[in-house]
């Protein structure tokens with residue numbers, strides 16, 4: 460049986476050039492002063508420069524490598540909370556109801572520690588309520604305010620107007636953190652150069668790099684309390700010996716991003732949705748009429764449960780997801796779809812297909828055929 464991977468928002472296959480970096484005989488500790496250490500440091504700094512240029516980060520030194528985007532987001536939110544506390548201020552955090560768990564769970568934790576937290580609503584298409592955002596910014600302008608929003612939603616692909624939101628935060632004297640994980644390689648012209656973003660989280664494994672590597676860009680001069688204490692790595696922002704091979708793979712993966720044809724992926728996704736709608740009745744595509752990243756489709760099939768669908772598709776060789784990857788294997792309704800006003804049953808029934816640059820129209824066609832057969836059986 461042919462196996463077809465359609466779950467690129469969960470993770471991606473490593474780019475060949477990124478995988479090749481793992482074979483390099485760079486084994487020194489970048490903190491060591493001898494030749495082996497200097498070699499390792501040099502390649503890490505090259506990767507840092509490459510990543511900064513790919514994401515539009517002004518100064519490569521703004522990048523702090525982490526073990527994941529989850530760690531990057533924890534560093535941004537908790538780091539600013541503890542910094543404010545040190546300076547005798549309370550943190551007010553503004554975020555949205557549809558963020559990734561890395562943000563939501565950190566926000567809830569900080570609320571337990573005394574931060575005030577506000578979750579902004581979205582409309583039925585998954586778009587951010589900008590009026591609620593503006594009024595939140597006005598309400599708390601005298602406190603230390605941090606806004607944390609995602610560039611694009613991992614479940615639906617719906618894009619937030621993050622550049623505008625960052626500008627609004629700056630105008631109201633608030634700090635702005637962007638969860639940029641799903642943007643590179645999927646959102647045309649993505650670059651931090653376009654907006655006053657104070658911090659941004661990235662993940663290597665979502666773009667063809669190794670798992671277990673992330674980055675937080677931190678605008679120069681912004682003070683954060685470090686989560687990890689120990690050595691002076693990463694300019695004292697994150698103690699611990701760095702994942703050198705992972706960082707090299709991250710740098711290589713960003714090089715490949717510029718060669719991606721985003722329009723081709725968008726055409727493939729649109730063709731898939733069109734064929735699905737033609738072949739199957741009672742289909743709804745979440746966020747179809749609003750700005751979405753090019754590769755993501757979140758579909759609901761009347762009378763069919765997402766879990767059963769994912770399992771049946773798996774048996775037929777297709778790797779897809781029900782709701783977010785982190786919910787896979789559990790029957791929790793998607794918090795994103797609940798926030799978009801869907802009921803519990805609908806929020807448990809969605810199917811997420813996320814395409815990658817290597818998928819073909821033939822693969823999409825065989826997926827649509829398998830899906831049509833499976834839905835027929837499940838509806839019986």
Ligand code: PLP
Pocket residue numbers: 468469526527528529530559561609611612613638640641661662663672673784
């Ligand atoms: N933010 C978003 C939007 C994500 O999609 C993910 C992963 O799915 C993360 C954060 C967490 O990334 P990582 O796997 O690097 O911790």
